[in-house]
Amino acid sequence: MTLVLTTYDWVPEFARGFVRDIRVRWLLEELGRPYRIETVPLRDRTADHLAHQPFHQVPFIRDGDLTLFESGAILLHLAEGTPLMPPAQRPHVQQWLIAALNSVEPFSMAWVIPKFFDQDEAGAAKREPLLRQRLAQLQTALGDRPWLMGEGFTVADLLMADILRLPARNGLLDDLHGLAAYAERATDRPAFRKALADQMAHWRAADERRGAA
Ligand SMILES: N[C@@H](CCC(=O)N[C@@H](CS)C(=O)NCC(=O)O)C(=O)O
Structure with a gap:
């Protein structure tokens, strides 16, 4: 079906x-x-x-x-x-997928809501530093790996990259070259x-x- x-x-x-x-x-x-x-x-x-x-x-x-x-x-x-959830990596794929939802997206949403829904630039500016901090931490955690699990793209990358799209589009990854390249690599996929x-x-x-x- x-x-x-x-x-x-x-x-x-x-x-x-x-x-x-x-x-x-x-x-x-x-x-x-x-x-x-x-x-x-x-x-x-x-x-x-x-x-x-x-x-x-x-x-x-x-x-x-x-x-x-x-x-x-x-x-x-x-x-x-x-293949987007390799059995040997399952716990860590789940960990990163939940980190995307629970440790990154809430900070993005706290900034998205004032910025795009309420058109409240001052409110968004207040939320931006915490989001920037999370993004910088994410870049450090990613290090030089192409994907969160290393060589293979997984469902955790898919979700993380989707969550990064709005911050990326609004310049929040401009100083985070590794993370920007990661997000671009993901969204470049056919x-x-x-x-x-x-x-x-x-x-x-x-x-x-x-x-x-
Ligand atoms: N945690 C939910 C969030 C779903 C969500 O926020 N959906 C938005 C569209 S992207 C929506 O339905 N917004 C309308 C509303 O919240 O009333 C999920 O990831 O599925």
């Missing part, structure tokens, strides 16, 4: 390319796993949406009989048994490019449907 990935039916311009279904699309492209997209309304959120995602968010997936929300849990589930192009096409199609309505 084809895996179903659910995202919003439409989002405003500033969120495009960053809605977290991108992580799942990216992994599915890396794995060459077919999937189709379904949507839930962003504006008039439904009870059916809440039944699949208790915080009324996206993404969530349906994989056969299994329904899963939380992008991290979805990535862990899909990567299991694939699977990411395809995932991003597909997500952007999804929003364009949503605009067209709105225009036609």
Whole structure:
């Protein structure tokens, strides 16, 4: 049965390319796993949406009989048994994936919310030093390795690199050359490019449907 990935039916311009279904699309492209997209309304959120995602968010997936929300849990589930989660490295891949979610993303979000959602530059500036500190620490931990596990790209790199995209785009990696190169290496992968192009096409199609309505 084809895996179903659910995202919003439409989002405003500033969120495009960053809605977290991108992580799942990216992994599915890396794995060459077919999937189709379904949507839930962003504006008039439904009870059916809440039944699949208790915080009324996206993404969530349906994989056969299994329904899963939380992008991290979805990535862990899909990567299991694939080269993106080598069995010998499993505990450390999980460690870095959770570090991405729990030790890096919260600092990024604490800066993203004032900067992009609230348009509060002073608030964002207050959060920036802590985010910069985390990013510098991450660069030190990465050292000279191409990927967090060494030679092989894993699902932990996929998630970490996705989380680095907004800080990178806004110049926060400009002085962190090793980390910037890591993020670029990851997002240069054909699977990411395809995932991003597909997500952007999804929003364009949503605009067209709105225009036609
Ligand atoms: N921890 C959740 C966060 C999901 C999340 O923040 N989704 C955003 C889209 S990227 C969303 O649904 N935002 C709308 C909202 O929070 O109401 C995950 O990683 O899946």
